[in-house]
Amino acid sequence: MNEIIREAKIEKDNKQIVNSNVVGSGVRFLNYLIDIIATYLLILIVFIILGLFITPFKDSFLAVLLTIITVFGTAMSYYTIMEIKFQKTLGKFITKTKVVKLNGEKPNPSDIINRTICRFIPFDGISYLFVKNGLHDYLSKTKVIKG
Secondary structure (H helix, E strand, O other), X not given: OHHHHHXXXXXXXXXXXXXXXXXXXXXXXXXXXXXXXXXHHHHHHHHHHHHHHOOOOOOHHHHHHHHHHHHHHHHHHHXXXXXXXXXXXXXXXXXXXXXXXXXXXXXXXXXXXXXHHHOOXXXXXXXXXXXXXXXXXXXXXXXXXXX
């Protein structure tokens, strides 16, 4: 019984530490701006590379489909790879923040994939106007903290 109480206290203390280090909306917005610029540059590089090997399509539907796949695939890859490997994106490196689970542990790959997919929910970007953590944080049970 004492072991269960001790573990519950440790978990409560860890959550308190995480909550006291959660960054505000201003830092999150700066992360967002930096990551959008990085993502757009990465998408541009991918399109340039693809342009070297693929000739323009006469079928506009196929061109639109490939464009959508390239844009979403590149953005998904950027966030997923960076946060699985480093717990950070370029924006988080610059602002010295990182992604953690609610208890302060490092998120596992499925947490990050869920978080990344949730970023593409319409209006996720403006959810910060109403709550401290965005919709993709809430749904993936993660937070961004100093560190």
